Amino acid sequence: AQSVTQLDSQVPVFEEAPVELRCNYSSSVSVYLFWYVQYPNQGLQLLLKYLSGSTLVKGINGFEAEFNKSQTSFHLRKPSVHISDTAEYFCAVSDFNKFYFGSGTKLNVKP
Template structure:
């Protein structure tokens, strides 16, 4: 079985400040890792993914994440956030074609 923990349900951040959204996972097998973003009343959009190779992965909208196998983490970061980054962010782990999501982190940008 696999699971994903997003410890922070809500994260308020001032505009142009850096942000880190935390994600930890557990799995007994090798996994692929993803971050998705969901804007209000929309589906999930892929931000970035880790399948193999470099542990630092870059995605869309200036986001990046680092895969840490020893700490079973895949934290999402952005050096400077914008109002348009206000959304729900979901971390997900995949093995054997099964995608398991965390409960999400609501990122609120304060002007």
């Protein structure tokens, strides 16, 4: 069975500081991993995804994530955050039928 754990429910950070949002997964099948962002009162927008190949994945808005098979992790990083990055971030793992989402991490960027 697949599952996703996002240990940090909230991450406060100052503008222009780096940030890492943690995601750990468990999967009994091939691993396909996604990060989505949800702005207030909006749907989910894809940030990036890992299907295969290079373990470092670059996405939109300057975000990147690294797939680490031995640690079953897919942490999201950004070297310098902006106020506009304030949102909720969801990690998801896909099997061939559906997505399994983590409980989300609220990123609060302070000026």
